[in-house]
Amino acid sequence: MAGTEIKLTEQRRVILEELRKVRTHPSADAVYDLVRKRLPRISLGTVYRNLEAMSERGMIRKLGGCQCQMRFDADVTNHYHVRCLKCGRVDDVAVETCEVLERALRERSDYAILGHHVEFIGFCPSCRCAGEDERSDQPEGAGER
Amino acid sequence: MAGTEIKLTEQRRVILEELRKVRTHPSADAVYDLVRKRLPRISLGTVYRNLEAMSERGMIRKLGGCQCQMRFDADVTNHYHVRCLKCGRVDDVAVETCEVLERALRERSDYAILGHHVEFIGFCPSCRCAGEDERSDQPEGAGER
DNA sequence: ACAACTAATAGGAATGATTACTATTCGCGG
DNA sequence: CCGCGAATAGTAATCATTCCTATTAGTTGT
Structure with missing residues (x-):
């Protein structure tokens, strides 16, 4: 299929x-x-x-x-993503994919490994500005629908 | 909060x-x-x-x-996960977390990076056996609820 | 052009996870 | 014991996603 x-x-x-x-x-x-x-x-x-x-x-x-x-x-090429905790925006990321990780896991796990995803989390340029006092009260996000 | x-x-x-x-x-x-x-x-x-x-x-x-x-x-310590495509089972994974990734990204992105997740995908020991002919028809998963 | 057949679609109803709402209960200081 | 704010139980509502069914489009053979 x-x-x-x-x-x-x-x-x-x-x-x-x-x-x-x-x-x-x-x-x-x-x-x-x-x-x-x-x-x-x-x-x-x-x-x-x-x-x-x-x-x-x-x-x-x-x-x-x-x-x-x-x-x-x-x-559909291999690449990683960043997601903004506040607004949910998702961007592509400019780091090489890390095939080492997958190889390492194959040796130590009984799973048949097909691939892996990496997702960074943080605040996007717009949202990081909207709360640049310290870093205390902003992170109320992580849950939009 | x-x-x-x-x-x-x-x-x-x-x-x-x-x-x-x-x-x-x-x-x-x-x-x-x-x-x-x-x-x-x-x-x-x-x-x-x-x-x-x-x-x-x-x-x-x-x-x-x-x-x-x-x-x-x-x-809550930093660690990665594997998820079985077929049955949805999630296990912890025995590879070191890769802080290099995060450092690399911080230099190349305008996001304020807080962390990252890695999720490997594959078939768990039980499910990989339940379909060991070749690799053609099994992966009808990826969409359970 | 036409009948027969199959795959795909539109539209709406159903499902499942999650969240919101509200009256009730709990824990605590006075 | 009384008043008050936080937390809860139970239920209704919401949202993303899937399912169902009658209809349509595309194809093949005639």
Whole structure:
């Protein structure tokens, strides 16, 4: 199922195109909004179904994270992410992926390791300014929906 | 709010004790089941509220991940996790945390970096056996709830 | 052009995790 | 014992996501 062929319907094509246009790692809902500008009658279910189908086939990437809302990325090359604790923004990160980690684990674990994700957490440029007194009261985030 | 004092009510004490007993990184719901054996009248809302309150104060750790269900860990020292793609099981991992990563990023990013998580993905010992033909049809997971 | 078939879709209902709300209870100082 | 603020139980509401079903689009053979 993971490598099965997939027909590129209009809906799927537009979803993929829109996802490739942005660097914001949008949620399914945000993708829906983008796509709806071009296909006003598309249904949210279709967006979910196709994001899922495409991520199963490695065409896009599905990002987990500390929130309850998935985010998607058209860039399927290995790379890491930073997530802002305050506003939830997700950015790509400019550090090499660390294959050593994976090799080390393979030797010490009974799991069949397929890959790994790294997510840094912190405050994005906008949010870090919005609270530059000390570092006491700001971190009330971590839980938006 | 992150460092505020917290009163150790009976409910909170039991939640913490039960969480410390297990190595399974239980979900809120699973914690609820554990705690209910000792406090049958506790409400699920209380469990959620207190898990949240305690993780805000660094007393426990809240794990995100590729699923839509949070998991909790009483071990707040820095360590990484493996998650089974098939059954969702989460284990601790025996590799050193990689502070180099964080230092590298601090130099190249405008974010205020607070920390990072690493999550390996793969198949746990039980699940890897349950499909050892090749590697074609099994990975239909990645989407349990 | 047309019937037969299959895969995909729209739209809405259902589900599951989490949060919000509210009346009640608990713990404590006076 | 009384008053008061914090915490709780129980339940309703919310939000993301998935499921269901009738309809549509695309394909193949005639």
